[in-house]
Structures are given as C-alpha cells and as structure tokens.
Amino acid sequence: MKTMKNLKLIATVFLTALLTFTSCQDEIDNETGENPNTNTNTANSQTANNLERSSMYDGSFDDFLDGVSCSSILLPVTATVNNTEVTIISQADYQQVLDILAEFNTDDDTVVLQFPVTVALSNYTEVVVTNQAEYDAINEACEQAEANAENALSCVDINFPITIFTYNINAEQTGSVVIESEEQLYNYINNFNEDELFSVNYPITVTGAGGNTVTISSDADLQSSVEDCVMQEDTMEDAEGNANNLEEILVDGLFQVESFVNSGVDTANDYVEFTIDFANDLSLVAENTVNSTVENVEGTYQVTSQTEVFLNLNFTSNANFSLLNQNWEVTSFNNTSISLQSTTNAAATLVLQQI
DSSP, X not given: OOOHHHHHXXXXXXXXXXXXXXXXXEEOTTOOOSOHHHHOBOTTSHHHHHHHHHHSOOOGGXXXXXXXXXXXXXXXXXXXXXXXXXXXXXXXXXXXXXXXXXXXXXXXXXXXEOSOEEEEETTSOEEEEOSHHHHHHHHHHHHHHHHTTOSOOTTEEEOSOEEEEEEOTTSOEEEEEEEOSHHHHHHHXXXXXXXXXXXXXXXXXXXXXXXXXXXXXXXXXXXXHHHHHHHHHHXXXXXXXXXXXXXXXXXXXXXXXXXXXXXXXXXXXXXXXXXXXEOTTSEEEEEESSOTTSOOEEEEEEEEESSSEEEEEEEOSOHHHHTXXXXXXXXEEOSSEEEEEEXXXXXXXXXXXXX
C-alpha cells in the first residue's frame, strides 16, 4: 500500500518494473458529470489519494505469517513456525500456523520463511524474493508507507461499479469511465494524467469495518469515511497492544475474585478461599488455599481484542465458578486489578485482584 514513490523503491530493490495494466474501462462520452467547478480533482488531490489507498491490494490478511500488511505471500510456501515446519498449500492451511502461534500466549513467536517466495505487492504486482535481506526491504518500505499514511485502507471497501467523469484543464467534460474493481480503480488513479481532471459520479456506497454500508455523496463524505477508518484502525491497534499487556499481567500474577456483582448482589464471598492462576498455555486453575481437600477447579481462558479488549473465562465442574463462564469486556486494568463487564448482561461485573 504505497504511492508511486514507494512502489518505485520496491521495484528498484527487486530489479522489476512496475506493470502497466490494461483496464477494461468503458468509455461513455455521452454521460454528463457533476459541475466541474465544484467537484473536480487532480491526480494529486486528496480525493485521488483516498481512492488510491482504498483500492490498493490489501495484504494484511496473512500478517500472522509474514508480518507485513503491505503485501502477502503467494501460496504454496514453507515456513518454520516456532520450530515446527509447516507447508501451506492453501488458505485452509493457515489454521495450522494460527494453532501453533496460539499454543502459548506470552512467548516470542517466530516465523522463518523458506526462500524463494513470491510476494504480491500493494500495486498488484508480484515479485520473487530470494533471501531475507530482500524481504526486509519490503518490510521497511511498508513501515515507511504506514508512517506516511500511504498504506492501504482495509476498512473502506468501495462497492463497484462506480463511474468517474473526466475533464480537460478547461473544465470541459471529455468522457466517463466505469470502474469495475479495486485493481482497475488503483491503476486508473495511479496512471491518471496530470493535465486532466476527474470527478466521481456520486452517490456511491462503501462497506466499512463491521460490514456496515455507508452512502457517500461527495468528496467530503469520502474524506470523512477515510478519517473514521484511520481512527478505527488506530483504536484496534491500541486494543491489540492492551490485550498483549493484559495477557502478560494474567500470566505473571495470581488472582482472587475481589467482587462479582450480578443484578446488584455481590457474591465474592463464594470465591474468597480460592486463588486463580492463569498459565501461559491458556489454561487456568482455581485452587482452594484454605481447605486442601477441596478439588481444584480447572478451565481455560482467552484474551481477544477488536476496538475493546475481552477476557473469556471457561471453568469446569464447579457451580460457583461456572457463573463466571462468560465473555467479559475489560473496562479497565492495571498490574494489580482487572475490572470486567459481561458482554451479554450489563448488570454483571467482575473484579479480579492480584495477590
């Protein structure tokens, strides 16, 4: 997900030229566009940038494998994941990698690729990467694109087809183009002549994060959607970081139920004799520290994130602890206390205190 400057950098590194795509664009000269005095854009305009970023090839779907959101690895590929060799033939095999990475939640995961690998870049070109140094160059170019807000927007998906009207520098309409896909739009905007103007035939619709469809009626609406997208991506990134921090706190500590309130009633006394130990392998155990004859209560847990952080608890074979088996939203946490609220019952709250 890069501007031409970034793409040329990658192309130079790998001695490959950028491909020129022949688009299947339908020229329709008899359509009438919007008033060019109020809605035309140049190749370097903010609208052009928004259209380009929202139509770039999004390689973030395999970040768990390659760690680079600006590209993806074409299959098949072989990699050593946490010292286990895995051959990935199709996307169905991604689960093997995810299972290995999820085995422990606070370990240092490693994925070592077996070169050569073929990589799909944000400009829809493909390059063969023969060693780690070449791959590191792609990663560095991606980080630069992200720092400069030139990477793909994964939460603004334009619903096609859309129509773009073209004008000459005298603001006279010269034609229109029907765009059928993200790749076609990317190449159209990326190769748009600097001595021409364009306008989008609004309204169009975009699908945002969570699958919500939004009607876009102007360039300003598109800019607003992009800003919302960037804000949400930042929020999700922050939540992911908080989830990682929470996992470390859970594994490093030993906890007690400080309070468990449901419909105004606090039943923390039911758990006062127990400590809860969260293990690195996503298992947990509640141990009675007062009466050693009481059987331990075992279970599992999982920390996830979206725009918020969630803690899922699953105890077995104990009526009191089974009441805690919910997906909890983490409302606040620090090194000593974790406050939770049920995602299905707002009246249920739980506080875990480190001892």
